[in-house]
Amino acid sequence: MKKNFLAGLLSGIGSSILIFAIVGTLYVMADGKIKGYNNNNTQIEEAQEEEQPALKAAEYKQIMDKLIFLEMLVDNYYLEDVDPKVFADGIYKGFIASLDDPYSTYYTAEEYKALMESSSGVYHGIGATVSQNTKTGVVTIVKPFKNGPAYEAGLLPGDIIYMVEGEEVTGVDLTEVVSKMKGKEGTKVRISVLREGETKPMEFTITRKKIEVPTIDYKMLEDKIGYIVISEFDEVTVLQFKEAIDDLESKGMKGLVIDVRNNPGGLLDSVCKMLDRILPKGLLVYTEDKYGNREEELAKDSIKLEVPLAVIINGNSASASEIFAGAVQDYGIGTIVGTTSFGKGIVQKVIPLTDGTAVKLTISKYFTPKGRNIHGTGITPDIEVELDEEVQKLVEIPFEKDTQLQEAIKVVKKNMKSK
Numbered sequence: 001m002k003k004n005f006l007a008g009l010l011s012g013i014g015s016s017i018l019i020f021a022i023v024g025t026l027y028v029m030a031d032g033k034i035k036g037y038n039n040n041n042t043q044i045e046e047a048q049e050e051e052q053p054a055l056k057a058a059e060y061k062q063i064m065d066k067l068i069f070l071e072m073l074v075d076n077y078y079l080e081d082v083d084p085k086v087f088a089d090g091i092y093k094g095f096i097a098s099l100d101d102p103y104s105t106y107y108t109a110e111e112y113k114a115l116m117e118s119s120s121g122v123y124h125g126i127g128a129t130v131s132q133n134t135k136t137g138v139v140t141i142v143k144p145f146k147n148g149p150a151y152e153a154g155l156l157p158g159d160i161i162y163m164v165e166g167e168e169v170t171g172v173d174l175t176e177v178v179s180k181m182k183g184k185e186g187t188k189v190r191i192s193v194l195r196e197g198e199t200k201p202m203e204f205t206i207t208r209k210k211i212e213v214p215t216i217d218y219k220m221l222e223d224k225i226g227y228i229v230i231s232e233f234d235e236v237t238v239l240q241f242k243e244a245i246d247d248l249e250s251k252g253m254k255g256l257v258i259d260v261r262n263n264p265g266g267l268l269d270s271v272c273k274m275l276d277r278i279l280p281k282g283l284l285v286y287t288e289d290k291y292g293n294r295e296e297e298l299a300k301d302s303i304k305l306e307v308p309l310a311v312i313i314n315g316n317s318a319s320a321s322e323i324f325a326g327a328v329q330d331y332g333i334g335t336i337v338g339t340t341s342f343g344k345g346i347v348q349k350v351i352p353l354t355d356g357t358a359v360k361l362t363i364s365k366y367f368t369p370k371g372r373n374i375h376g377t378g379i380t381p382d383i384e385v386e387l388d389e390e391v392q393k394l395v396e397i398p399f400e401k402d403t404q405l406q407e408a409i410k411v412v413k414k415n416m417k418s419k
Helices: 002-021 057-077 084-097 109-120 149-153 174-181 237-250 268-278 320-331 403-418
Strands: 025-028 034-037 105-107 122-125 128-132 139-144 160-164 188-194 202-207 209-212 216-221 225-230 255-259 282-289 294-299 309-313 334-338 346-352 358-367
Touching (some): 084 105, 105 109, 109 174, 109 346, 139 149, 174 188, 216 237, 225 237, 225 403, 255 403, 268 282, 268 320, 282 320, 309 320, 320 334, 334 403
Parallel strands (some): 255 309, 309 334
Antiparallel strands (some): 025 034, 122 209, 128 139, 139 160, 188 202, 216 225, 282 358, 346 358
């Protein structure tokens, strides 16, 4: 039964790969149509043959024969029974994993659904921002959301997530790790973390809750200086950001500090709409794919920020956060304060497939308005300020101990006086 399943599966994969090898950039969309793009990125109805090396049919047969043989070994010798779906998912995940790109991955239907929930700003889980070191695969708690399940259970910034439900997660795709921590509201998840100063893993059992990601928090500080914290760039963030600026301006704001520390990024469309609110008309960011095709994102309206600005970044400010800080820096409308950002200057595209699964692939590099690609290097702040080490481990940093925020306020005050 299993052999028939795998043989059929591999035969289908082999046919698909042979087709894929001669048509260039093809993908199956959720509507079931196959679409292709030529080097000018214009849609074509019939894909044309490309002159590029492709595996020979004999090589595909060798791959498929070996997989069928491995499946036979598992069937005959492996202690446990294996669901045929596990073989299929393993092949798909392994195929994309072979790219050796930490940002490209295959999503099962369940994982893709979880991904869509998280990007909308509402999901069920433990309530924490996490990040993954692309070199070591270590997954770390960046910040538990205040009053969320992770916060209430006692998880702290810097905790290394070692196991989820008894399975080690180091090196596992970050989306898959996050998916394991999500689940129905009221259900429990077991998480083991490694914490500095502790000799053994710490065990936590956390009850999942509905999480509405607090993507924007803002208030007016002394001297009419507005302060906006952006934790992620989700769909809900755009309107929240505009409302925050409008409200602060209506209260007589004379300067503004925007904080994207520990912000892992989010949606390109969202960050561009937010930049459009504070920058003059012009180029915000552009991307280039493997063929040299360039796509530009522009600020289109005439509304711009009229008060002095500072943006705070740190080593956990990544992707969309770096697009935000990079555009502000290139236009010279604000001062970047803090420490060098994460350094993720590449763009991924999530491609939904007809069976409810999806593939995320790195498809292009992005560049700041002045043509900087910061992948691997990050955004260097105009004014470098470190936080004290003990302060970095706190969920909430006391205002008087936040040296980066204090410096940003100082810069804005100075520029307010010079206007």
